[in-house]
Amino acid sequence: MDELRNYARELLEKEEVAAVIGYQQVTEKRTKPIVITDPAETSRLVFNEYCLNNLAVYLTKARIRSLMRTKDKTMKLAIVAKPCDVHSIVALIQENQIHRNDVHIISFNCHGVVKDFGCDFNGDNLAAKCIKCETHKPLYFDKIFGEEKQTPKAGDASLEKINELEKLNSKERFEFFKSEFDKCIKCYACRAVCPLCYCQRCITDKAIPRWIESSSHQRGNFSWNIVRAFHLSGRCTGCGECDRACPMDIPLSLINRRMAMEVKDLFSFVSGRSLETPTLVGNFDKKDSDEIFM
Amino acid sequence: MKIGVFICHCGENISRTVDCPRVAHFAEGLPGVEYSIDYKYMCSDPGQKLIKDAIREHKLDAIVVGSCSPNMHERTFRNAAVSAGINPFLVEIANLREHCSWVHDDVEAATEKAIELVRMAIEKVKRDKPLTKIRVPVTKRVLVIGGGIAGIQAALDIANAGYEVVLVEREPSIGGHMSQLSETFPTLDCSQCILTPRMVEVYQHPKIKLLTYSEVVKVEGFIGNFKATIKKKARHINEDLCSGCGLCITKCPTKKKSYNSFEENLAFRPAVYVPFPQAVPNIPVIDETVCMYYKNGKCGMCVKVCDRGAIDFEQKDTMLVADIGAIIVATGYKLYNIEKATPESKYKGYGEYGYGKYRDVIDGLQFERIASASGPTAGEIKRPSDGKEPKKIVFIQCVGSRDPSKGISYCSKICCMYTAKQAMLYKHKVHDGEAYVFYMDIRAGGKMYDEFVRRAIEEDHVKYIRGRVSKIHEENGKYIVKGEDTIAGMPVEIDADMVVLATAMIPQDNAPKLAQTIGIPYDKHGFYNEAHPKLRPVESTTAGVFLAGACQSPKDIPESVAMASATASKAIILFASDTLEREPVVAKVNEDLCAGCFYCKKVCPFGAIEVRDIKDVNGIIYKEVAYINQGVCQGCGTCTATCLSKSIELAGFNNEEIFAEIAAL
Numbered sequence: 001m002d003e004l005r006n007y008a009r010e011l012l013e014k015e016e017v018a019a020v021i022g023y024q025q026v027t028e029k030r031t032k033p034i035v036i037t038d039p040a041e042t043s044r045l046v047f048n049e050y051c052l053n054n055l056a057v058y059l060t061k062a063r064i065r066s067l068m069r070t071k072d073k074t075m076k077l078a079i080v081a082k083p084c085d086v087h088s089i090v091a092l093i094q095e096n097q098i099h100r101n102d103v104h105i106i107s108f109n110c111h112g113v114v115k116d117f118g119c120d121f122n123g124d125n126l127a128a129k130c131i132k133c134e135t136h137k138p139l140y141f142d143k144i145f146g147e148e149k150q151t152p153k154a155g156d157a158s159l160e161k162i163n164e165l166e167k168l169n170s171k172e173r174f175e176f177f178k179s180e181f182d183k184c185i186k187c188y189a190c191r192a193v194c195p196l197c198y199c200q201r202c203i204t205d206k207a208i209p210r211w212i213e214s215s216s217h218q219r220g221n222f223s224w225n226i227v228r229a230f231h232l233s234g235r236c237t238g239c240g241e242c243d244r245a246c247p248m249d250i251p252l253s254l255i256n257r258r259m260a261m262e263v264k265d266l267f268s269f270v271s272g273r274s275l276e277t278p279t280l281v282g283n284f285d286k287k288d289s290d291e292i293f294m
Numbered sequence: 295m296k297i298g299v300f301i302c303h304c305g306e307n308i309s310r311t312v313d314c315p316r317v318a319h320f321a322e323g324l325p326g327v328e329y330s331i332d333y334k335y336m337c338s339d340p341g342q343k344l345i346k347d348a349i350r351e352h353k354l355d356a357i358v359v360g361s362c363s364p365n366m367h368e369r370t371f372r373n374a375a376v377s378a379g380i381n382p383f384l385v386e387i388a389n390l391r392e393h394c395s396w397v398h399d400d401v402e403a404a405t406e407k408a409i410e411l412v413r414m415a416i417e418k419v420k421r422d423k424p425l426t427k428i429r430v431p432v433t434k435r436v437l438v439i440g441g442g443i444a445g446i447q448a449a450l451d452i453a454n455a456g457y458e459v460v461l462v463e464r465e466p467s468i469g470g471h472m473s474q475l476s477e478t479f480p481t482l483d484c485s486q487c488i489l490t491p492r493m494v495e496v497y498q499h500p501k502i503k504l505l506t507y508s509e510v511v512k513v514e515g516f517i518g519n520f521k522a523t524i525k526k527k528a529r530h531i532n533e534d535l536c537s538g539c540g541l542c543i544t545k546c547p548t549k550k551k552s553y554n555s556f557e558e559n560l561a562f563r564p565a566v567y568v569p570f571p572q573a574v575p576n577i578p579v580i581d582e583t584v585c586m587y588y589k590n591g592k593c594g595m596c597v598k599v600c601d602r603g604a605i606d607f608e609q610k611d612t613m614l615v616a617d618i619g620a621i622i623v624a625t626g627y628k629l630y631n632i633e634k635a636t637p638e639s640k641y642k643g644y645g646e647y648g649y650g651k652y653r654d655v656i657d658g659l660q661f662e663r664i665a666s667a668s669g670p671t672a673g674e675i676k677r678p679s680d681g682k683e684p685k686k687i688v689f690i691q692c693v694g695s696r697d698p699s700k701g702i703s704y705c706s707k708i709c710c711m712y713t714a715k716q717a718m719l720y721k722h723k724v725h726d727g728e729a730y731v732f733y734m735d736i737r738a739g740g741k742m743y744d745e746f747v748r749r750a751i752e753e754d755h756v757k758y759i760r761g762r763v764s765k766i767h768e769e770n771g772k773y774i775v776k777g778e779d780t781i782a783g784m785p786v787e788i789d790a791d792m793v794v795l796a797t798a799m800i801p802q803d804n805a806p807k808l809a810q811t812i813g814i815p816y817d818k819h820g821f822y823n824e825a826h827p828k829l830r831p832v833e834s835t836t837a838g839v840f841l842a843g844a845c846q847s848p849k850d851i852p853e854s855v856a857m858a859s860a861t862a863s864k865a866i867i868l869f870a871s872d873t874l875e876r877e878p879v880v881a882k883v884n885e886d887l888c889a890g891c892f893y894c895k896k897v898c899p900f901g902a903i904e905v906r907d908i909k910d911v912n913g914i915i916y917k918e919v920a921y922i923n924q925g926v927c928q929g930c931g932t933c934t935a936t937c938l939s940k941s942i943e944l945a946g947f948n949n950e951e952i953f954a955e956i957a958a959l
Binding site: 065066069070071072073074095096097198199200201202203206208209211231279281282283 | 890892893896897910912914915916936940941950
């Protein structure tokens with residue numbers, strides 16, 4: 001922990017970065033994000049199994065970006081990122097939201113986080129994304145801490161649910177999602193936590209013409225959730241923050257994960273895994289399957 | 295807003311299946327519609343007058359015309375509207391012909407659909423915004439790629455009109471394939487004699503900058519404002535110093551080191567060479583792959599004999615950048631001459647004809663060189679193998695052409711004519727010789743063309759056999775040609791001394807690469823696509839890029855020349871004013887809302903989208919947004935569909951307008 005704090009303090013003291021985005025402890029089993037610009041404050045930084053938030057979402061926020069701009073130059077942002085959060089950063093770099101040179105990635109060898117604050121860290125309480133995680137060591141980083149440790153074993157409940165839905169016919173599946181989307185209160189928490197929902201003005205906020213009805217009845221709920229799923233297809237890196245943020249417990253990452261599986265099957269593409277591979281959307285490859293075209 | 299609705303019967307084309315008066319009557323009752331009428335021919339003069347009068351009389355703000363496809367008459371009705379004082383973009387066309395009457399036969403249902411189409415157009419026109427044409431400056435200089443007859447003609451026409459031309463030729467000399475030909479059909483005039491004066495004219499023209507042994511490597515920009523990067527390959531001869539005396543060529547010790555490609559590999563050339571005696575410019579090139587100096591650093595004979603000191607072994611490739619207003623692509627063709635199918639080739643060769651195996655089985659261009667006075671045999675018809683005069687010669691047409699099983703489905707168009715010409719030339723030179731032609735059909739459309747073929751048959755007694763040849767094999771110095779006479783219905787066997795294959799015309803090997811460099815589409819064969827097969831045959835779909843000659847499809851000389859002059863006039867039309875008018879149907883980015891993901895830039899097929907930096911008061915970039923170059927944008931709308939936050943709108947087709955149309959259904 002001291003290593004992380006010292007390192008962050010040095011970055012700030014040497015003015016290599018404008019700010020450090022990291023985690024601070026709130027209670028024994030809960031952390032929250034913190035943006036540090038004062039070197040003295042780096043003593044509050046922590047990293048543990050309770051660092052649930054995907055801090056990559058802050059990289060595109062205007063108030064944080066304004067920290068980067070000094071009178072005469074652009075400074076870097078340092079970010080504490082789990083290996084899975086690095087996927088989001090990669091996707092952001094590929095979508096031109098931040099340049100690789102403008103972000104200083106401090107990462108950790110990761111053995112998983114808890115599914116919710118307050119839980120004990122063990123196989124039963126492992127976050128869904130950690131169960132299927134294949135990236136315990138970050139793919140890109142500027143500094144890495146922590147030792148490699150074994151991730152607790154756990155069953156993949158979300159995959160089981162996908163398989164279960166897969167067995168239903170389309171009408172039954174529609175009924176399932178109808179009942180799930182019925183719960184939506186259009187709070188847009190899923191949008192707020194998603195690192196890839198960085199549009200200045202979301203399509204839902206566009207009034208002329210109105211693409212998505214804003215009221216929380218079935219039609220508007222469906223439009224929103226389907227548009228969200230489509231806009232994230234081939235882009236979602238699977239951080240699962242939408243699931244965690246949803247106050248109505250709609251299994252949003254189920255849809256995202258199913259779409260990601262489709263993308264992987266059709267195009268052998270997984271979002272946020274490589275800075276060299278071009279993004280799926282917007283790049284034409286002659287080898288792409290013709291079957292996707294109607 | 296006062297809207298006028300005009301329903302056209304299109305003679306009976308629309309009114310046969312659509313009850314036009316009912317559509318007009320229905321439209322009259324719709325909100326916003328001030329005036330509605332149907333008429334037999336809305337595009338006719340009285341029809342247009344009806345529109346103009348109605349606009350003035352009823353003080354209309356916008357009009358909807360229910361007629362044929364906007365491709366046909368949108369411009370007509372827009373012009374009519376403009377002359378009555380309405381912005382042309384406040385005119386909407388409801389396509390009642392192609393989208394309705396032509397594709398339905400039930401009058402009731404078709405009328406209902408026509409009403410819906412008109413209703414949609416009315417809802418759109420209500421939201422249409424007046425647009426003004428975009429003006430972009432024009433650089434009045436043309437880049438002509440390819441120095442064959444097409445490129446030469448285009449360059450001369452443009453230069454004679456007073457505009458600058460940059461003519462880029464890949465080979466050391468201009469002239470192209472025409473310079474290789476002996477005599478030309480149907481007049482039998484000497485190809486070189488009519489071509490070389492044009493070549494010299496190009497060289498001497500003050501408005502033409504000739505870049506031979508050069509290639510276009512990059513093209514950026516858009517109509518009127520291209521920027522072309524041209525690689526000038528190292529000649530290893532200083533062009534300013536060389537007098538073209540040719541002493542280096544005669545003294546070069548590598549006389550028989552490499553095949554002379556101008557002579558279609560029937561002769562050799564030294565390492566330092568000009569392709570042919572009349573070459574323009576008459577400046578040699580040193581071939582690094584053969585020259586002894588580049589092999590072992592020795593020799594330098596040319597340096598010793600050149601009293602001008604023009605030899606420069608250290609010369610490097612140089613890059614030139616030119617501002618260009620229009621591009622004429624005239625890269626020509628090559629002949630299909632693959633003896634055997636190779637795995638990487640899309641063509642299946644004619645191994646059964648022994649091309650490449652038997653030295654006396656040659657292609658049409660090789661025969662041209664043999665028949666040419668400046669060729670390797672000085673115009674005497676001799677076999678490549680032993681130099682004997684062939685007494686029996688077989689010409690085979692459609693080798694590759696019209697043969698989908700070998701990879702080419704099209705007709706190469708010139709072979710019927712040049713085969714007749716070659717057979718005739720042979721008969722003129724070898725009086726006791728026999729000439730046979732195997733043909734599928736004789737396609738001799740053109741002025742004096744059929745008469746020419748008849749002359750070969752009737753006056754020069756060339757024997758035409760309708761049928762295909764199945765195999766050629768060698769037997770005691772003769773080539774046994776086995777074929778079929780389909781008219782007599784019996785097999786034929788001819789023991790020929792020489793065989794000439796009229797092989798198909800195919801695009802140059804690097805045609806697709808050049809197309810990608812310039813940004814023009816090409817077909818599955820590699821020929822460049824014209825914008826419209828009938829009405830825009832010399833324009834590519836990329837504005838400001840024109841096509842001349844055989845790079846577009848097989849062409850003979852008069853067609854290539856005609857096309858070249860057509861492209862020249864297209865370029866000159868472009869240069870007639872100092873600025874260009876462009877349709878304002880282009881996309882525009884809302885910079886406040888753009889998130890700068892640049893998916894639009896990735897999908898734009900025209901490269902119209904650029905990155906624009908938004909800076910804060912201190913000049914520090916705080917945001918990058920997409921910016922659409924209105925000169926390049928073709929209004930396809932791909933970016934607007936791709937933009938996740940819908941921050942791009944296509945003028946004339948914005949989301950609000952389209953939504954209104956759909957909502958009206």
